[in-house]
Amino acid sequence: MDFTDPSASALYEAVVRSGGDLVVGLDFDGTLAPIVEDPTRAHVHPEVPDLLVALSEVVRGVAVVTGRPVRQALALGDLDQVGSRINDLHRSFLVLGQYGNERWTAVDRRVVSPRPPAGLAGFLREVPSLVRRAGAPDAYVEPKGLAVALHTRRLDDPAGSFARLLPLVTDAAARHGLAVEPGRLVVEVRAPGMHKGLSVRRLAEEWSAKGFLFAGDDLGDVEAFTELRAMRTEGVATMAVCSHGGDGPEELEELADLVVDGPDGVVELLRALVHDLS
Ligand SMILES: [Mg+2]
Incomplete structure (x- = not known):
């Protein structure tokens, strides 16, 4: 090298x-x-x-x-x-x-x-309303078993949708005792620790x-x-x-x-x- x-x-x-x-x-x-x-x-x-x-x-x-x-x-x-x-x-x-x-x-x-974290089921029930409030109703929701990932890459305004979605997701995750892992145009919600x-x-x-x-x-x-x-x-x-x-x-x-x-x-x-x- x-x-x-x-x-x-x-x-x-x-x-x-x-x-x-x-x-x-x-x-x-x-x-x-x-x-x-x-x-x-x-x-x-x-x-x-x-x-x-x-x-x-x-x-x-x-x-x-x-x-x-x-x-x-x-x-x-x-x-x-x-x-x-x-x-x-x-x-x-x-x-x-x-x-x-x-x-x-x-x-x-x-x-x-x-096992999947305790708060995950409750968080998943909130996802449709979260993506609607973020103006990103067509965000791709990827269930991962122990976690869920929300992707905005394929939306018309990927960066804007992501910027609106992230604080809403962060707040909801905290209420359910879950951690967020932001990535490139994707945020994942999963167990902390x-x-x-x-x-x-x-x-x-x-x-x-x-x-x-x-x-x-x-x-x-x-x-x-x-x-x-x-x-x-x-x-x-x-x-x-x-x-x-x-x-x-x-x-x-x-x-x-x-x-x-x-x-x-x-x-x-x-x-x-x-x-x-x-
Ligand atoms: Mg990577």
């Missing part, structure tokens, strides 16, 4: 030195798969499946950590197949869905999930990580980046990689050690990592 920033280069070298004790965590949308109009068609970059298998052979473990339900990520990423190939190699791969609330491992190959930062921390503990590289592109990845900073002060070699797709949040870029050009850039970095660790 050619790094223009010398500090990124030094962090990358430290991550490479952690070798077989390195954990790689990867967000799904905007990181492994391009952001598309229809989220049910967000298929991974074509090189991703082989790359994940190759990566698993040279690091301690590979995890996909996403806001999506596990089953969607498995289907869109061909990750079930990736998991069985990695399992055949006796290496470690898992998928954490809904920010870590759902867990799927290549060994067990089933989704372990808590779980985020990608916690997922990163638990992965590091589970796999006794001496290095941790995490790549993400959106607000939901901020906690993961923050956790990596904390882990670095504890002596873990960490690298936070922002997959920049053009309209990602500045907040994430500011926390990033390296900014790459969307899923193509992530793939290039992972390819280099496999090469440098082999």
